[in-house]
Amino acid sequence: NAGVTQTPKFRVLKTGQSMTLLCAQDMNHEYMYWYRQDPGMGLRLIHYSVGEGTTAKGEVPDGYNVSRLKKQNFLLGLESAAPSQTSVYFCASTNTGVGYGYTFGSGTRLTVV
Amino acid sequence: DQQVKQNSPSLSVQEGRISILNCDYTNSMFDYFLWYKKYPAEGPTFLISISSIKDKNEDGRFTVFLNKSAKHLSLHIVPSQPGDSAVYFCAATGRGGSNYKLTFGKGTLLTVNP
Numbered sequence: 001n002a003g004v005t006q007t008p009k010f011r012v013l014k015t016g017q018s019m020t021l022l023c024a025q026d027m028n029h030e031y032m033y034w035y036r037q038d039p040g041m042g043l044r045l046i047h048y049s050v051g052e053g054t055t056a057k058g059e060v061p062d063g064y065n066v067s068r069l070k071k072q073n074f075l076l077g078l079e080s081a082a083p084s085q086t087s088v089y090f091c092a093s094t095n096t097g098v099g100y101g102y103t104f105g106s107g108t109r110l111t112v113v
Numbered sequence: 114d115q116q117v118k119q120n121s122p123s124l125s126v127q128e129g130r131i132s133i134l135n136c137d138y139t140n141s142m143f144d145y146f147l148w149y150k151k152y153p154a155e156g157p158t159f160l161i162s163i164s165s166i167k168d169k170n171e172d173g174r175f176t177v178f179l180n181k182s183a184k185h186l187s188l189h190i191v192p193s194q195p196g197d198s199a200v201y202f203c204a205a206t207g208r209g210g211s212n213y214k215l216t217f218g219k220g221t222l223l224t225v226n227p
Contacts, residue, residue, distance in 0.1 A: 004156070031213050040122075042202065042219035043157070050213075058214070090156055094213055101147070102215065104156030 003027070006091050006105035013081040013112045021076040021108050023091030031094045032074040033058070033102070034066065036087040043090065049074055081112045116140045117205050119218035127226055132190040134221050136203030139184065143205040147215065148177060148188045151200045160201075161188070193225045 004025045013019055023032065033048040045058030047066040055066045063085060065077045074093075078085060088109050092102040118137045126132045136146075144165040149157035163170040163177045163186065170177050176189045190197055203218040 033214070035217075040219060042119075043217040045214060045216075048214060092156075101159035101162070102149075102157075104158070106154070106156045 004091055004093055004103050004105035006089075006108050008108060009106070010109050011111070013078075013110065015081060015083060015112060017081050018077070018079050019081065019110075020078075021089055021091075021110075023074040023076070023093075023105060025072055025074075025091075025093040025103070027093065027095070027103065028071070029093035029095045029103070030071070032068065033092045034064075034074065034076045035090045035092065036060065037090060037107075038087050046076065046089075081110075083112045086110060086112045114139075115219075116143075117203055117216050117218040119201075119203055119221050121221050122219070123222040123224070125224045125226060126193050128195055129192045132188075132193045132197065132223055132225065134188040134190075134201050134203075134223065136186045136188075136218055137184055138186075138205050140205070140207070140216075141184075142207035143216075145206050146177070146179060146186050147204045147206075148175075149202040149204060149217075150197075151202065151220070157202060190223075193223075195225050195227050198223060198225045 007022045034046040035043040044060045049055045049068040052071040067075045088107045090107050091105040094102045147162040148160040150160045151157040161172050161175050179186045200220045202220045204215040
């Protein structure tokens with residue numbers, strides 16, 4: 001099915017470990033985003049990309065890095081995980097002219113212990 | 114500084130009645146507004162949107178109203194159905210930019226009781 005696929009769906013990390021979350025979309029969308037959702041905080045933008053090879057910081061970028069080497073993939077990296085990064089992470093993509101109707105992935109639930 | 118505010122964390126209504134979810138914004142540069150619906154363990158899905166040049170947009174049972182002077186928008190669901198039970202997020206953007214970033218509210222949990 002066309003859409004946004006996030007892997008993994010669940011992960012438990014120890015403090016200080018690193019990991020990469022993968023987001024893949026098959027809709028040829030230019031724009032991709034990483035959000036985190038925390039209880040009572042809504043969705044907050046971590047990083048985003050307006051095209052292949054470009055990335056930019058969002059609202060809460062500290063502790064994360066991203067890369068967009070291929071148009072269809074947007075990777076979110078945690079170099080040294082902290083308990084404060086325990087969250088549900090959502091990737092989204094969109095194109096111009098679609099009324100900002102982001103397509104979201106189903107999320108990655110990350111727990112840092 | 115919260116630019117999009119959903120002041121009601123939860124709302125409970127009876128099946129068949131109207132559900133009204135509210136959203137306020139503070140950024141005068143916002144000119145496009147959207148509502149997303151989210152079920153547990155799923156990603157948000159786009160529901161309906163409205164441009165600042167309009168004051169109402171309707172799609173089936175869902176209607177969004179925009180009051181620019183009050184910086185307020187609302188989502189009306191009529192009639193409400195149990196399947197509408199979900200978290201609803203209000204989102205906003207300023208289309209003058211080129212990054213299409215959305216700023217989301219904290220969400221309102223709607224429960225529709227049979």
